[in-house]
Amino acid sequence: MRAMLKPSVYTSTKCHLRANMSSLAKFLHPELDAIKSSGTWKSERIITSPQSMEIRVANGKNVLNFCANNYLGLSNNEEVVAAAKAALDEYGAGLSSVRFICGTQKIHKDLENKLSTFHGRQDTILYASCFDANAGIFETLLTADDAVISDELNHASIIDGIRLCKAKRFRYKHRDMVDLEQKLQESSSSRLRLIATDGIFSMDGTVAPLSKIVELAKKYNALTFVDDCHATGFFGKTGRGTEEYFDLLGKIDIINSTLGKALGGAAGGYTTGPKELIDLLRQRSRPYLFSNSLPPPVVATGIKVLDLISSSTKFLERSASNTERFRSAMTSAGFTINGDGHPICPVMLGDAKLASSFADKMLGRGIYVIGFSYPVVPKEKARIRVQISAAHTTEDIDRAVNAFIEIGKELKVIS
Structure with a gap:
């Protein structure tokens, strides 16, 4: 049985914690004040209703x-909400575990299969978020013998994911294909070279020049990676994203995207691509191996949205x-x-x-x-x-x- 602290010891501990917190607060105040005075303080407005227009x-x-990133207006769609409620009744609130222990249900495999079909890929792996998907891909795939070449304005999750890997890192000027080619030439001695870009750059609404990127990748025998979070489900003729927008379906080697924007707006991300890559991610990707499975209601929203946008x-x-x-x-x-x-x-x-x-x-x-x-x-x-x-x-x-x-x-x- 756990020993109880004596009152005097408990009081002393509380005083010590208060002193430490007070010291930390004094240390942080100047930085917080500087953010406020610069006009860049980000207040969080409180919403008391469902996400909607x-x-x-x-x-x-x-x-x-x-x-909101609610591009298709489906975050509060009646059919999507009904699907989530049904999944809650059938599969429960959550799995209390990671996928390889006891956290994989049929519904998870159903969504992964639907996403693979939607993108025309061999296999797909689900994550808690696309931030996690980006944190898991580079470290798993690339070694110190490889190189990753990243657009300078890529999303923070891509930047942080790249920081976790041991590959040589190159940044090319934003959407500058001359500079990208130069970086490909500079990295010619690498075993694998991976060009990483957002499909849509979220702060500007600009589109990556995928046609040129694919052309350069082919010329220099490099792989291509696209984070398509701000395109999946609504960009391109049938919502297949940036590669469809450029008539390049199936030409991108690896696509990471999200369920948290157009595809229901709840949570969750994924990587879709060759089966061998997905198999490796299931074995080695740390955010996948050490994070709880997506809750069934979230999975169900993704399935329902894919059904809706695939039929119309x-x-x-x-x-x-x-x-x-x-x-x-x-x-x-x-x-x-x-x-x-x-x-x-x-x-x-x-x-x-x-x-x-x-x-x-x-x-x-x-x-x-x-x-x-x-x-x-x-x-x-x-x-x-x-x-x-x-x-x-x-x-x-x-x-x-x-x-x-x-x-x-x-x-x-x-x-």
């Missing part, structure tokens, strides 16, 4: 949501038309909108405090958007990242544009 915030007000393109067509409407109206009004026709529509403002103030004023007009600033984006490149969904109505789009115009004139962003 209209959400309720903590003050009880309903607002239009224009900053109506959701992605609506997303595309809404995107065109917003981009066209905002550009005509005088705003600078980054991106390549993607539902990520960054409204470029430059100044961090301006972006934060602009977003607050938008919320006051019933439009929920967030200002992005350093370190999420480069200094002097602050923006409001608007994200368009298939579930937005034309009235929603027009209301958001009108609010942008009113506030843009008030803050002298546009004339």
